[in-house]
Amino acid sequence: MNVFSYLLGVIQGEIENLSSAGTLPAGLDLGAVSVEPPREAAHGDAACNAALVLARQARRKPREIADSLAARLEERAEIRAVEVAGPGFVNLRLTDDFWRARLAELLATGAGYGAENLGQGRPVNVEYVSANPTGPLHVGHARGAVVGDALANLLQHMGFAVTREYYVNDAGAQVDTLARSVHARYREACGEAIGAIPEGLYPGDYLVPVGEALAARDGRRWLDRPEEDWLPEVRAFAIEAMMDLVRADLDALGVRHDLFRSERALVGEGRVDDAYAALEADGLIYRGVLEPPKGKRDVDWEPREQSLFRATAFGDDSDRPLRKSDGTWTYFATDIAYHRDKVERGFSDLIDVWGADHGGYVKRMKAAVSALSGEGATLDVKICQMVKLLDGGTPVAMSKRAGRFVMLREVVDEVGKDVVRFIMLTRRNDAPLEFDLRRVTEQSRDNPVFYVQYAHARACSALRRGAEVVPEAALAPAALAGIDLSSLEDAAELDLIRRLCQWPKVLAGATLAHEPHRIAFHLQELAGAFHLLWTRGKDDPRLRFVDAERPAKTLARLALISALKIVIAEGLALFGVEPVQEMR
RNA sequence: GCGCCCGUAGCUCAGCCGGAUAGAGCACUUGAUUCCUAAUCAAGGGGUCGCAGGUUCGAGUCCUGCCGGGCGCGCCA
Structure with missing residues (x-):
């Protein structure tokens, strides 16, 4: 209830x-x-x-x-x-009896407590990560990955039919650059001296094995040929290799997607032409000239007549171009086609999780979704602010210019996926996040992962001890649901019950607001209430959870603990975090 | 110049659809350990919710204008 x-x-x-x-x-x-x-x-x-x-x-x-x-x-x-x-x-x-009855209800329901069919099977599409296939994921990507994944878990838990998607930007100039970079590594693998990686290409070492693999597969056939001969082949090979890297990184983080949608395929299938034609048919495309951005110095600006999407009719600040001057589609054009693709697949609730650098893109994408769905679909964009990586309070240098990013993989290897996942969810998505590599592995009160996990481990510990006093079968939640709970009458015990009973409300609120971080805060509150009660048992033996002299009271207290364990485990499961049974 | 996000205790942050005396952790001071994990807990001080107006029974929350910070601003994605 x-x-x-x-x-x-x-x-x-x-x-x-x-x-x-x-x-x-x-x-x-x-x-x-x-x-x-x-x-x-x-x-x-x-x-x-x-x-x-x-x-x-x-x-x-x-x-x-x-x-x-x-x-x-x-x-x-x-x-x-x-x-x-x-x-x-x-x-x-x-009345206390009312609250105790709710506790019994929680135990009888077990792991699904608080899961309410809010969605009624309504389809929701959650798109997250969608990093360019030009290299491994870095820590900035991790936040969006975790937020999207947890949000998807939450929606699914609450009765929505969720599809998790990754948009693969494999059609633009960046993957051509990737192909040239891999070709350089390929020449290197074939024994050529390539010297420094030329300016404008990706210098990362992660492309060395890709060049080697290409040489192993194709031999020397791409060596003395003009670029137009090898580029498509090398590009396809390189993109596949990069997506393998990305998928491995996501796997290490425990993040999964149902569908990887390729931009190149979307273009190839003519879906962008279809989307363009549809907008044109609705009179939403016209030939026009854009104003240059005011106050931003741009010496290369020249007025150009081009096809523009009437985004201003749907709340955007400017109309937006769909074709580049070379006739190929802009990123926006293909993204419109992709979102139209989602709507045509039956989704009218769309959620995109983006990085802060895409904030300026939200209005136009919302405008596009309104336009292409006849106002029938909504898009909620969750913007994830920057992750500031620290090590014991001092910032970890991350220079974009020098290409020195901290890789997602390094962080996961160092602190573990569960820590990364939980910490990424301890802030609102639109607030910047400090991630201190040292602090998040400390076993102390100010490390929220530890604090919550410790509460779970303590609960498990008490239940293990309890099994020495009462038969283990009696400790199953379903059995505990039927016992006499009237000995739970201390203020701290009832306070914990009340907080546990807020769980359904927290879940519903987090789901409807698309704000998984609320769960992290509630778990910390629950852990706090429980640690307090535990310590009170030190002062007042009557509050100790396991008391061999009083098996009936022990059972009632273990019922409370069991309920706490259920809720914490459930919250962690939604976050994709494994609850720990003990900490030694 | 324009748009979006943010501004809450010394620090890091919560604050639900507008609700009551604005909360938590850290740090600081003091205290609790025969006994289920003290890896924890308790008590105390600490605030012009960036500033100024407006809306109303009521504003940290909504509106307007400023100030400060971040991100972005046609043929990158």
């Missing part, structure tokens, strides 16, 4: 009762009424704003409405106390 949804239903029912009784006018719009856990514990278990948001419609003072509502709610068995507070909040306190 989502306690807050349940209470909202109860309150809506009581408001309707008040309307029927004539206390309130009929036909009130209850859309703005909400029930939430209050920030202040002193305000009870749940707070409702109904009286405040209905006051205007009902032409009544908030406190009057609140008093009427409170009088009705007091009659309900599961509600221990109702108070009207502040400007007209209705604060509810639920």
